[in-house]
Amino acid sequence: MDNDLHDITLKVNGTAYNARVESRLLLSDFLRHDLALAGTHVGCEHGVCGACTVLLDGEPVRSCLMLAVQANQHAISTIEGLTGPSGDYHPLQQAMHDHHGLQCGYCTPGILMTMTAFLDENASPSEDEVREALSGNLCRCTGYQNIVDAVMTAAARMRG
Ligand code: FES
Ligand code: FES
Numbered sequence: 493m494d495n496d497l498h499d500i501t502l503k504v505n506g507t508a509y510n511a512r513v514e515s516r517l518l519l520s521d522f523l524r525h526d527l528a529l530a531g532t533h534v535g536c537e538h539g540v541c542g543a544c545t546v547l548l549d550g551e552p553v554r555s556c557l558m559l560a561v562q563a564n565q566h567a568i569s570t571i572e573g574l575t576g577p578s579g580d581y582h583p584l585q586q587a588m589h590d591h592h593g594l595q596c597g598y599c600t601p602g603i604l605m606t607m608t609a610f611l612d613e614n615a616s617p618s619e620d621e622v623r624e625a626l627s628g629n630l631c632r633c634t635g636y637q638n639i640v641d642a643v644m645t646a647a648a649r650m651r652g
Contacts, residue, residue, distance in 0.1 A: 500564040504529065505573030513560045519553075520544045522560035523570060531571035531601050535630070542629035545602035546570050552609045571601035574608065584608060587646035588639070595633035603629045607643050615651055619644060 497512050504527060513522060520537075523529045523546065535543035537556045544556040547569035574582040581589065584604050594600045603626065610617070610625040617625070622643045626636060 498561045498564070500561055502563045502565065503567040505569060511560070515559065515561055517560045518556055519546070519558040519560050519563050519568075520555035522563075523555060523568070526560075529570050529572050533598055533601055535598065540630070541599070541602075542606060543599055543602040545605045545629065547605055547609055550609060550612065552606050569605065569608075571604055574604060582608070583646040583649045584611070584643070587642040587649065591638045591642040591645060593634065593638045593642040599629055599631040599633075603631070603639060607646075611643070611647055611650060615647060617643070617647060 496515050498515060499510065499512050501508065501510050503509070504523070509527065511522070511526060513526070520532060520534050523532045524534070532546055532555055533543040534556055535541035539554045539557045542554070544554055545552050546555045547553070548563065548566050550569070574585060576582070582604075584607055588594055588600065588604070606625065606629055614621060619640055622640050623636070626639065631639065
């Protein structure tokens with residue numbers, strides 16, 4: 493049905509895209525299937541697990557709870573954009589690697605995007621603040637301690 497289609501323009505990781513999408517298409521499915529950015533993971537599809545977290549104009553959002561049309565005229569950041577142009581890891585990625593902050597890795601993209609926005613707002617967090625900021629992202633594997641250690645290390649490195 494043509495009248496269910498919408499033209500959208502958005503930036504994803506700094507690249508501009510024009511697309512025609514159905515009104516019911518979720519942002520998570522648009523990113524994964526239409527743009528082939530499968531680093532954004534889909535777990536619960538109910539806004540609970542945080543695996544699908546991306547940044548919308550710098551703010552973390554659940555991409556499984558948003559429609560692609562709602563991203564029209566906005567800037568999205570996904571895990572694929574976290575690595576620098578030369579392939580260097582973001583300090584959060586490097587610290588997760590250094591502290592063994594992941595096992596299966598399913599939660600990791602959502603956690604890294606959530607923590608990117610968090611450290612933008614709070615460059616010197618306490619461990620309790622990191623744990624609170626992580627509370628919306630479920631990890632089945634790690635027990636969180638290594639993730640917390642990684643975020644604390646990344647914060648220190650980013651402060652220089
Ligand atoms: S897949 Fe979106 S919050 Fe779980
Ligand atoms: S590392 Fe497996 S869910 Fe977090």
